[in-house]
Ligand SMILES: Cc1cc2nc3c(=O)[nH]c(=O)nc-3n(C[C@H](O)[C@H](O)[C@H](O)COP(=O)(O)OP(=O)(O)OC[C@H]3O[C@@H](n4cnc5c(N)ncnc54)[C@H](O)[C@@H]3O)c2cc1C
Ligand code: SF4
């Protein structure tokens with residue numbers, strides 16, 4: 001696998017990468033318009049400049065540093081401008097990818113970002129956290145011709161580049177807001193679904209209030225995804241734009257507790273409500289020892305570190321356990337984030353335990369690679385059977401069981417089957433459980449008439465409409481644990497339905 | 505943001521504040537709590553049970569003991585100043601109905617969260633026996649308020665400086681062996697007290713409700729940091745509680761989890777947490793109540 005190869009390759013410094021791109025661009029620029037597909041396929045993939053794996057183990061700063069302008073242009077020149085634009089079909093929000101990539105190749109970054117903004121509200125975020133290898137880049141002809149998705153045009157990196165370029169040059173303009181209509185819309189939750197819905201509804205001139213339970217806005221983007229992957233200032237910048245559009249943000253407000261959804265509509269005069277309250281309750285395994293001291297949900301571990309800033313032990317009041325030997329259970333982005341956070345908090349060994357194989361890991365390929373580069377030790381086809389503690393109630397070890405892959409299950413992935421008698425003990429002093437979330441029942445329990453499915457997710461039609469008139473929902477509370485871009489897409493779709501409803 | 509309208513020092517370390525929070529005042533029910541943060545960026549989020557509310561004035565009353573950095577910082581704030589973040593009401597309200605004879609046991613500042621529950625139980629037509637205890641007389645709070653509600657009140661202190669020199673479990677046992685057995689016991693105080701109250705009532709089969717005061721972060725069910733084992737199952741105190749059947753709660757596990765940040769600290773800052781939590785455990789009250 002390419003990831004393996006890159007692992008062995010020495011780390012190229014950002015300066016080296018920038019320099020070789022500069023030289024390459026000087027050669028390609030005069031030929032750009034006339035390059036043949038074959039010549040384009042020969043242009044090397046531009047590697048993402050990143051912090052050195054050794055030094056980044058000790059800081060929370062962003063790992064991926066972003067392309068230089070020259071790298072972005074060279075990478076964009078790899079695009080073949082396919083007529084059928086298969087990448088667009090792979091993008092959940094249908095960004096006009098070939099067009100923005102072409103503008104990027106020409107160095108017209110202003111046009112590029114304008115094209116992206118037609119469809120995406122949060123490009124600086126999506127460019128960083130979208131699982132492009134299973135979306136736009138998966139469909140890319142260049143990748144297909146070179147027989148590896150790792151060689152597709154790096155659409156996400158280009159998206160990030162132009163979004164950063166716009167922000168860093170102070171060119172971001174808040175979208176125009178139409179004259180006030182006198183109608184009021186409440187948005188529950190300030191994650192990507194809520195932010196997007198709020199912006200789109202506000203644009204039509206409706207008054208919008210976001211209600212957020214936490215003291216800070218941004219949802220998972222601020223409490224879950226760590227600084228080293230998505231700097232908080234990027235999210236803060238997006239929130240700032242919402243505020244400049246005149247969206248009211250009320251933090252420390254739990255809808256269903258501080259005020260019921262019904263009261264918001266009947267007593268406070270909101271004409272429509274969008275629920276984007278996210279996934280919520282962390283799952284545990286229901287195995288022996290899971291409430292021992294030193295066992296955390298990834299949500300708790302990451303919230304302490306990110307939202308409460310426990311990584312900054314000098315300043316933060318919220319403590320976080322500094323364990324020596326940490327096991328993380330799970331194979332998604334959340335598991336990678338927890339493992340990489342543990343590395344940064346000074347763990348000597350971080351073990352990632354996953355029931356299936358690396359091919360089935362839901363985490364983004366880049367996260368898996370970064371985790372390995374940072375020294376996270378992968379244990380595949382293994383799972384915790386019980387957690388063992390000492391007399392003080394502290395976890396000291398995991399009893400694991402080995403697995404093998406059996407027949408495919410409903411999801412098409414081969415089902416892991418336990419190997420009887422394969423138990424073994426792994427000594428640890430902390431365990432982080434990252435096996436997913438259940439939906440938070442707070443709103444559905446306090447809102448009679450709001451229909452949910454058997455997983456507790458709010459049921460909507462294709463426009464985001466729920467079983468209650470005027471109430472819409474989207475994001476993880478509807479999809480289960482999904483992605484930023486899907487949450488954003490749902491926020492946008494619901495906003496369109498709300499705008500239509502309020503227009504008449 | 506919530507303004508402090510009134511502040512009173514109830515004893516050396518115990519404070520009462522009345523805070524302007526109209527929505528919470530209106531919505532809250534007995535048994536619920538708030539989460540607050542005094543320092544907006546680096547501060548921690550701590551839960552405090554709502555001791556009383558005045559919906560007309562739009563205020564809620566909180567009672568706390570200065571045991572940690574946040575409660576100390578809160579005690580520094582004066583009338584007219586704002587608490588930067590206050591969120592609630594959280595948790596499930598107490599189940600109130602007419603049970604018959606109810607014994608309310610409050611330990612230390614656990615009497616503060618017990619007060620609104622006792623009030624609601626009284627309104628529902630229950631007969632109330634109140635047992636309140638503290639280490640010594642100066643740490644007894646809400647005695648007057650509780651006396652006003654109770655049909656019978658028993659005060660005890662560890663050092664005998666007021667009322668009986670006894671732990672609350674002693675009079676509790678006496679009430680359990682009376683011919684008219686209590687129909688319900690509600691015990692709120694330090695974990696160890698709630699544990700022994702539950703052990704006291706268990707042989708008599710008297711339903712016993714306790715209000716747990718675990719460490720919390722979000723208070724909305726998102727982190728699982730507040731989880732406890734109840735009847736062999738994992739429960740989240742902030743959304744499934746804070747009240748549980750005392751006979752089902754694994755108090756030993758809960759107390760170990762409460763002490764989690766005491767054992768493996770190595771940096772200077774964490775040592776500060778160590779001292780604060782050790783102190784918290786030595787005192788009668790815990791942060792929540
Ligand atoms: C650690 C981690 C890493 C991830 N990595 C990636 C990644 O790399 N790429 C990717 O695409 N996706 C990733 N995801 C998933 C992605 O973050 C989510 O799918 C997305 O954030 C969902 O957006 P949302 O708007 O539905 O909800 P959220 O982002 O969860 O926001 C919901 C907000 O609503 C608030 N809220 C909840 N209930 C209430 C209430 N009753 N009243 C008021 N406010 C309320 C919450 O406090 C929260 O702020 C990751 C998730 C986690 C946890
Ligand atoms: S939003 Fe995500 S899927 Fe769409 S083009 Fe950008 S990176 Fe690809």
Ligand code: FES
Nearest residue numbers: 723725727728742
């Ligand atoms: S405090 Fe986070 S789940 Fe209860």
